[in-house]
Amino acid sequence: MSDDVKYGLAGVMTDDTAVSKVMPETNSLTYRGYAVQDLATQCRFEETAYLIWNKELPNQSQLDEFNAKEKSLRGLSDDLISVMRKFPKDAHPMATLRTAVSFLGLEDRDIEDHATEDLYERAMLMYAKIPQIVATDFRLRNGKEPIAPDSSLGFSENFFHMCFGEVPAEETVKCFDISMTLYAEHSFNASTFTSRVIASSLSGIYSAVTGAIGSLKGPLHGGANEAVMYMLQEVGTAENARAWMLDALATKKKIMGFGHRVYRSGDSRVPTMTDAYKKMVDIIDTDEARKYWEMSRILDETMVSEKGIYPNLDFPAGPAYYLMGFEIPMFTPIFVMSRITGWTAHIMEQLGDNKLIRPLSNYTGEDQRDVPPMSAR
Numbered sequence: 049m050s051d052d053v054k055y056g057l058a059g060v061m062t063d064d065t066a067v068s069k070v071m072p073e074t075n076s077l078t079y080r081g082y083a084v085q086d087l088a089t090q091c092r093f094e095e096t097a098y099l100i101w102n103k104e105l106p107n108q109s110q111l112d113e114f115n116a117k118e119k120s121l122r123g124l125s126d127d128l129i130s131v132m133r134k135f136p137k138d139a140h141p142m143a144t145l146r147t148a149v150s151f152l153g154l155e156d157r158d159i160e161d162h163a164t165e166d167l168y169e170r171a172m173l174m175y176a177k178i179p180q181i182v183a184t185d186f187r188l189r190n191g192k193e194p195i196a197p198d199s200s201l202g203f204s205e206n207f208f209h210m211c212f213g214e215v216p217a218e219e220t221v222k223c224f225d226i227s228m229t230l231y232a233e234h235s236f237n238a239s240t241f242t243s244r245v246i247a248s249s250l251s252g253i254y255s256a257v258t259g260a261i262g263s264l265k266g267p268l269h270g271g272a273n274e275a276v277m278y279m280l281q282e283v284g285t286a287e288n289a290r291a292w293m294l295d296a297l298a299t300k301k302k303i304m305g306f307g308h309r310v311y312r313s314g315d316s317r318v319p320t321m322t323d324a325y326k327k328m329v330d331i332i333d334t335d336e337a338r339k340y341w342e343m344s345r346i347l348d349e350t351m352v353s354e355k356g357i358y359p360n361l362d363f364p365a366g367p368a369y370y371l372m373g374f375e376i377p378m379f380t381p382i383f384v385m386s387r388i389t390g391w392t393a394h395i396m397e398q399l400g401d402n403k404l405i406r407p408l409s410n411y412t413g414e415d416q417r418d419v420p421p422m423s424a425r
C-alpha cells in the first residue's frame with residue numbers, strides 16, 4: 049500500500065459536472081439544482097428525464113413534445129427480437145440487456161461525429177427502447193410472447209403494460225415512477241464513471257452505455273437491489289431478523305443495501321423510497337408483504353444501532369419492486385431504464401469538453417530484467 053495511491057479513487061475529484069450534486073454533509077442530492085425527493089414526489093419521471101438532459105424542467109408544451117418523441121422511438125426491430133429469442137433462458141437479465149443494447153449500436157452505425165444533437169437523439173432512443181428490451185426479455189424467458197408498446201400510455205404505465213399486459217392502480221404506478229426518478233442520476237458512481245471513461249476514448253455512446261450496464265450489474269453497485277430481496281428471503285421471518293443480522297455482522301458478512309462510498313450518515317433518497325415501499329405494503333395488504341416490511345425495519349434498526357451503517361436506496365427499492373410483481377433478476381435492469389438518463393447526460397458532458405481519462409498506477413511488480421533463453425527458464 050502506498051500513501052500516494054487513492055485506492056478505489058476514494059475521495060478523488062476527477063472532473064467537473066453540472067448534472068447532479070451529492071452532498072454527504074447534509075445527506076442530500078440535487079439534479080440540476082432540484083432536490084431529488086421534490087422531483088420524485090412532485091414530478092413524473094419523464095419531467096426528470098427532460099431536466100437531466102435539458103438542464104431545466106419542461107413547460108407543458110415542451111413535455112408534450114418530449115413524450116411524443118419518446119413514444120415515436122419505442123419499438124424494437126424484428127432482428128433484435130429474434131436475437132433475443134435465442135438468448136439462453138437462464139442468462140441474467142443484466143447480461144441479456146447488455147447484449148441487446150450493444151445490438152442497438154450495431155443497428156445504428158451512422159453515429160460517428162459525436163455531435164451533441166446526435167448523442168441526444170441516441171440517448172432518447174435508448175430511453176425509449178430499453179424498457180421494451182427488459183419487458184420482452186422477461187416475457188420470453190417465461191415462455192410468453194412479447195407485448196408491443198402502447199403509445200397511449202406514459203413511460204411507467206407502458207412498462208407495466210409490456211410486462212404484464214395490464215396497468216396497475218395509479219398509486220402503484222406512482223411508487224414505480226418515484227423509484228425511476230430516485231435512480232436516475234448520482235454523479236461519478238462506478239457505472240457513470242465507466243461510461244465517461246469509455247466515452248473519453250471516443251468509442252461511441254453505445255459502447256459507453258454497454259460498459260456502464262456491465263458495471264451496474266455488480267452486487268456492490270446496482271445489483272444490490274436484487275441481493276437485498278434474496279437476503280430478505282433468506283432471513284425468512286421478522287422474528288429471525290435481529291438474530292440473522294447479529295450473526296451476519298459477527299461473521300463479517302457484507303450486508304446488501306447498506307453503506308455507501310460517499311454518504312456516511314444516510315442517503316437522501318431512502319426516506320422517499322421507504323414511503324413508496326410502505327405504500328406498496330399497504331396496497332398489497334397481505335401477511336407476506338407485512339412480513340417483508342417488518343423484517344426490513346428490524347434489519348435497518350439493528351444495522352444502524354450495531355454498526356452505524358445506514359441503508360442505501362437499494363434497501364427499500366428491492367422489496368418495493370418485488371411487491372409490484374417483478375421477478376428479482378429484473379430489478380437491476382429496471383434501474384438501467386432510469387439511469388440511462390444520467391449516464392447519457394454524463395457522456396454528453398464528457399464529450400462536450402473531452403479529455404482522455406488515463407490515470408497513473410503505482411507499479412509493484414518485478415524490477416526490469418533480461419529475458420532468459422528458453423533453456424534457462
Ligand code: COA
Pocket residue numbers: 056267268269270272301302303304305306307308309310357360361362
Ligand atoms: N455490510 C457490512 N459492513 C459494511 C457494509 C455493509 N454493507 N458497508 C460498509 N461496511 C463496513 C466495512 O466492512 C468496513 O468495515 P471495517 O473498516 O471494519 O473493515 C467499513 O464499513 C468501511 O467500508 P468499505 O467497504 O471500506 O466502504 P466502501 O466505501 O469501500 O464501500 C460499499 C461502499 C457500497 C461498496 C459497501 O458499503 C457495500 O459493499 N455495501 C453493500 C452493497 C451495496 O448495498 N451496494 C449499493 C451501493 S449504493
